[in-house]
Amino acid sequence: MSSPSLVLPEHLSLQHHQTARDKVVSTCRLPAGTVILSVRSLTSMLLPREKGRRCDFCHSLAPQDRGRLQRCTGCASYWYCDAKCQSLHWRTHKKYCKHVNAFCAERQFDQLESHSKLDALLLTYVLAELSARRTETKEGDDLDVLMFVSLLPGPVEGMDAPPTCPLSTSHRPVQTASELFVRCGNNNFSIHSHLTTIAHGVFPLASRLFNHSCVPNAVAKYRIAHAKEAVMEIVALRDIVPGEEICIPYVDPALVETRQQMFRFTYGFACICPSCAAFKRIDTSQPAPDKAGLESLGTSLRKFVFQDPRPDKTRLPSSPVNLETVPVEISPIFRESCLTSLCESFSAFSHDGPFESALEVGLTILAFYVVIYPPNYPQIGIFPSHFPLEPGSFLCPPGMHLLEMAKTAWNAFITMEGAETQLSGLKLLLQVRAFLGLSRQIWAVIGPEGDEGGPLAEIQVLERLLSEQEPP
Ligand SMILES: C[S@@+](CC[C@H](N)C(=O)[O-])C[C@H]1O[C@@H](n2cnc3c(N)ncnc32)[C@H](O)[C@@H]1O
Secondary structure, eight states, X not given: OOOOOOOOOTTEEEEEETTTEEEEEESSOBOTTOEEEEEEOSEEEEOGGGBXXXXXXXXXXXXXXXXXXXXXXXXXXXXXXXXXXXXXXXXXXXXHTTTHHHHHHSHHHHTSOHHHHHHHHHHHHHHHHHHHHHHHHSSSOOHHHHHHHTSOOOTXXXXXXXXXXXXXXXXXXXXXXXXXXXXXXXXXXXXXXXXXXXXXXXOHHXXXXXXXXXXXXXXXXXXXXXXXXXXXXXXXXSOBOTTOBOEEOSSOTXXXXXXXXXXXXXXXXOOOOHHHHHHXXXXXXXXXXXXXXXXHHHHHHHHHHHSSOSGGXXXXXXXXXXXXXXXXXXXXXXXXXHHHHHHHHHHHHHHHSOHHHHHHHHHHHHHHHHHHSOTTOOOOXXXXXXXXXXXXXXXXXXXXXXXXXXXXXXXXXXXXXXXXXXXXXXXXXXXXXXXXXXXXXXXXXXXXXXXXXXXXXXXXXXXXXXHHHSXX
16 A cells, blocks of 8 residues: 655654665754654544543543543443543544444454454444544545555454444445554554553554664653543654664563564564564573572672662663673573562562562662663553553553652651661662652653653652751
């Protein structure tokens, strides 16, 4: 399918890519924090666990000051902030409102696996959106639709499209459900708020432009606002030089083992980057390290990354460290099961104590992230109960690791027993300040995203508490 002509902002240009058709490069220097592109979704779909908590149109949380969300009286299965969001959604929702409950109750839908149910609903929404646009334009497809149907198909070509909900419309899209379905899997983004996935969305221009990198120089964030469709913003993580390709991560780079499968099965390519090549040095046919092995690898990793493994001596490295530079004897710690155990321990210790153990394990996780993620990556915390992941989704709650470390050091400080010295208290306060400072630096680059509040608001609260402890 030929591509519609692209009108790009002046700071971007499209060039040929050896295997991924095209790539987008910067035409000038783009400083860290630049919003490189801002685009609205063609369509988006709330995840089932968010239904009734968030508006089906704008995805905002139920407003606390205005009480509960309002239900669609037609199907009673879609919820809105108010009449404004409902009427904005009605242009597409009216096409399946009458049929959606019966469709979801049918055996054919009910027997699908949960990821296929999501595919079926997303495909229904794409069909409803295309049909609404045909009704509105009467002249054929608009640029967004042409862009979507010109996207590279994923590796599901030849696979049957899932069943879709019948639509009430006299303007059916000209494209078949299969033609659209093969472009949904590899061109579908997880919309997140404070790093928690809340919805999936299709953003054709972003899909057309950005290839994947395991060490990306940009990331996608989302702006959610009442009565507006979700907006994706692509933000530069570091200064990008003229002529440099701009890439985003399609999967969480911390998934060093499963990311290869996701590239192959969801996106249809094999990643040959240096980080993926370095992972091949690890013999995954061997059992993963046991508890004692993990502890000793953790100490070695902290020593390698921070020079001094003691929590109060932590300094981030001045020169870049990455998977390629990690000594091969430490590299088994990058097995995914190790990260899961570390995160489980951190979660338990930082909740119930002992906080010193939480800080030690937390530092090992931080060392892991410093190796895996590029600078200013919003340090995604890991939540082990989210395994196994849906393809293409990111590891999400409980939020940014550095902020969790600051909170843990704060909790250690406020629960200190009388016998502990003033010096220990001072050391803990220094740690709170150091972790908060690093966290603030990252969020200053990323900027506001998702719902109101979030990490920036939490940082402010902790900064205030900290200032009350310090002499004026
Ligand atoms: C969202 S599209 C990227 C846009 C694409 N460059 C274009 O010209 O339309 C995703 C597809 O691009 C290809 N792709 C993206 N990143 C890649 C990479 N790092 N290496 C090889 N292929 C890649 C894969 O075929 C993938 O399914």
